[in-house]
Amino acid sequence: MKTAGTGFRLAAALAVIIILITGGRPLREHRQFPVEIVCGPGVTEIRPLSHYLPALKDTPADTPVFILRGTETGGAALIMGNTHANEPEGMLAVAIMIENALVEKGTLYLIPFFNRSASLNTRPGEGYPLYFSLLTPWGQKKFRLGNRDASPLDQWPDPDVYIHYPEKQMLSYLDIRNTNRTWPGRRNGLPMEQVTFAAMELLRRERVDMAIDLHGAETMFPVTNCIVAPEKSMRIATLASLTVKSMEGFENHLESSPEKFRGLSHREIGDYSDTLPFLLEAPIPFLDQPTGAKTEQLFLDGRDDFLLSLAGQKKLFVPYDQSGWPLDRRVGQHLSVTLEIIRQFSRKTPERAVVIRNVPRYSEIVTKGTGSYFHHPASAEKDRVVKL
Numbered sequence: 001m002k003t004a005g006t007g008f009r010l011a012a013a014l015a016v017i018i019i020l021i022t023g024g025r026p027l028r029e030h031r032q033f034p035v036e037i038v039c040g041p042g043v044t045e046i047r048p049l050s051h052y053l054p055a056l057k058d059t060p061a062d063t064p065v066f067i068l069r070g071t072e073t074g075g076a077a078l079i080m081g082n083t084h085a086n087e088p089e090g091m092l093a094v095a096i097m098i099e100n101a102l103v104e105k106g107t108l109y110l111i112p113f114f115n116r117s118a119s120l121n122t123r124p125g126e127g128y129p130l131y132f133s134l135l136t137p138w139g140q141k142k143f144r145l146g147n148r149d150a151s152p153l154d155q156w157p158d159p160d161v162y163i164h165y166p167e168k169q170m171l172s173y174l175d176i177r178n179t180n181r182t183w184p185g186r187r188n189g190l191p192m193e194q195v196t197f198a199a200m201e202l203l204r205r206e207r208v209d210m211a212i213d214l215h216g217a218e219t220m221f222p223v224t225n226c227i228v229a230p231e232k233s234m235r236i237a238t239l240a241s242l243t244v245k246s247m248e249g250f251e252n253h254l255e256s257s258p259e260k261f262r263g264l265s266h267r268e269i270g271d272y273s274d275t276l277p278f279l280l281e282a283p284i285p286f287l288d289q290p291t292g293a294k295t296e297q298l299f300l301d302g303r304d305d306f307l308l309s310l311a312g313q314k315k316l317f318v319p320y321d322q323s324g325w326p327l328d329r330r331v332g333q334h335l336s337v338t339l340e341i342i343r344q345f346s347r348k349t350p351e352r353a354v355v356i357r358n359v360p361r362y363s364e365i366v367t368k369g370t371g372s373y374f375h376h377p378a379s380a381e382k383d384r385v386v387k388l
């Protein structure tokens with residue numbers, strides 16, 4: 001028999017369904033939104049990461065590896081963006097290389113969406129925008145803003161405690177979905193362990209000399225605006241850091257990779273392969289906790305009054321003024337430091353040199369803007385446009 005209570009329960013159920021549909025739809029659209037990258041003339045092959053571990057094939061964790069093989073044989077470098085997809089400066093730097101770089105000697109392996117599942121994940125609970133757009137010569141180019149960890153839709157449930165393989169260190173349960181805690185990975189592990197295992201296979205099989213993992217960090221965190229490197233990479237990292245500081249005029253310092261903190265690319269790649277690892281951090285004010293609203297504008301220009309006040313109290317680890325820390329500076333830093341690491345390695349080891357042309361450096365990105373280096377997908381040949 002129908003009662004007033006039943007009517008109320010029906011109305012409440014209907015309200016919950018409406019909230020779920022209207023709240024869920026933008027998240028579904030975000031997950032399906034394609035980011036288009038136009039392959040420049042330097043791209044000679046595209047291969048899925050699952051080439052190095054077939055178990056990843058046809059999963060949301062698989063991701064394209066863009067290969068730029070030079071005309072002359074030499075060494076090899078792997079560059080990864082979006083290990084943390086809420087730090088997309090690295091992805092933009094790698095995408096600019098895919099669209100523009102020409103390799104004269106050696107081979108570049110470029111992975112713009114290293115943790116592709118994290119790029120499909122969102123952070124709505126903290127009010128993060130779902131997208132950001134860049135102004136290009138042909139209009140606005142829109143990108144997904146992802147999260148730090150792989151989506152629980154792709155890897156779940158999490159363990160109570162994540163026990164790192166093979167070092168057995170106990171880490172936070174969340175880090176099992178963080179591809180900068182799952183190195184060197186495991187062939188039969190969970191998807192994110194398989195992503196890092198496949199990348200280790202790439203490094204070993206392709207005899208990669210350098211692996212550069214591009215990140216960003218809070219201005220209130222000491223490990224920012226720097227290169228993190230283990231002992232074996234430190235000589236090249238030091239030369240690169242000193243050169244960009246003196247020649248290009250932006251701050252950059254060195255941090256040594258702690259031996260006892262496991263799972264990070266700058267530690268495990270060096271310990272489990274012959275490759276020299278480097279991890280680059282650029283300051284992202286948007287990631288700091290004490291800021292105003294997490295808007296797309298804050299993400300793009302890095303300007304915030306709370307941070308400005310904290311800078312006056314010397315609470316930040318980077319110089320900070322009214323100009324903030326715009327995206328162009330962050331992307332430009334990544335490109336300059338990456339190019340400088342490769343150049344310094346190539347000078348020291350000429351038989352394994354990697355020689356690259358046509359990639360903008362810091363001052364060019366700051367002057368012209370990140371967006372000016374992206375090509376219009378509609379004007380490119382269809383088979384040269386990759387949807388990520």
Ligand SMILES: [Zn+2]
Nearest residue numbers: 084087215216
């Ligand atoms: Zn990061």
